[in-house]
Amino acid sequence: MFNTKYVMSKSLASAENEDMEMLSSYARKGWILYKFGIWGYKLKKSEPQQLKYSLDYRDNPDKEYFLYFKEAGWSYVCSIGNTGHIFSASEGTKPIYTDNDTESEKYMGQYEMMKKIAIPSSLCTILFFILASLSKYGYIPDIYKRIFVAFLIPSIIITVYTVIPCMSFYSKINKLKTNGDTENKNGNYKIAHALLTVMTLLLVGLFLLSKFKFLHIANAVFYILCFICILLVMSICLVK
Known part of the structure; x- marks a missing residue:
């Protein structure tokens, strides 16, 4: 039995919300995102979790950037290059952007x-x-x-x-x-x-x-x- 799997991205530029919802759906089945793959995501087998994901953009972020999200209840998951960053949080956590x-x-x-x-x-x-x-x-x-x-x-x-x-x-x-x-x-x-x-x-x-x-x-x-x-x-x- 494999403990990792790869899923294709629908496109972060045009289908960001769909991708994030897809990752949440996998998390509920016990497949948790741990890194970006080539045109997609790599997931690892774990206990089912009620998680939601959010993508943010910041070129070459510093420690304060990640600390800000951590204090807001969002945990850093992975990045694509030095620009796109995915965070996860438990269901009910306040969204990263509210307006x-x-x-x-x-x-x-x-x-x-x-x-x-x-x-x-x-x-x-x-x-x-x-x-x-x-x-x-x-x-x-x-x-x-x-x-x-x-x-x-x-x-x-x-x-x-x-x-x-x-x-x-x-x-x-x-x-x-x-x-x-x-x-x-x-x-x-x-x-x-x-x-x-x-x-x-x-x-x-x-x-x-x-x-x-x-x-x-x-x-x-x-x-x-x-x-x-x-x-x-x-x-x-x-x-x-």
């Missing part, structure tokens, strides 16, 4: 940090995408095509792994500041989000029509639509 303003500050630092990476990576993705397209159609010597594609692939990966969390943190901050009232959200954000949804559906629809030969669509059209989608993603990620 929306302080909780939004929790995500603001992560949002600003992710944004600093998301902006240049998104711009690089667009640049390499355009250069690779120009090379493909002969506007730039074909010899450079492989170079542009080689840079484009890691750029896309970095963009995906920074823009999505950035959007998630922004959404949380915006929701907390408006007390969950979606009608009060930034108008530009709602417009960009609606346009992105429409453009994505249009892009998928045209691709399927072209794939099954119901409609002939020039490659340039797909490139333009992809370019617009990237710009919309950036606007959603960066708008305040």
Whole structure:
């Protein structure tokens, strides 16, 4: 019988509450979190406990930081790098954050940090995408095509792994500041989000029509639509 197990995270950026509730559910079954794993959590077998978990963000925290939570009834469990920290407490313990303003500050630092990476990576993705397209159609010597594609692939990966969390943190901050009232959200954000949804559906629809030969669509059209989608993603990620 194994005394440890690994469970996958649903995503701390977009499904933090779901992850914390999942860990509480495991604790009630006798599986207690003891450290982060790769894209998930490592649990060890113990007596069933009524625990709740909470995630907090602080870069390079000092002893006073952990002492503050300890005095509030929260025990330190583990950290992911030097940024994300999980604490546990018995059921009924007062939450770490009791108002929306302080909780939004929790995500603001992560949002600003992710944004600093998301902006240049998104711009690089667009640049390499355009250069690779120009090379493909002969506007730039074909010899450079492989170079542009080689840079484009890691750029896309970095963009995906920074823009999505950035959007998630922004959404949380915006929701907390408006007390969950979606009608009060930034108008530009709602417009960009609606346009992105429409453009994505249009892009998928045209691709399927072209794939099954119901409609002939020039490659340039797909490139333009992809370019617009990237710009919309950036606007959603960066708008305040």
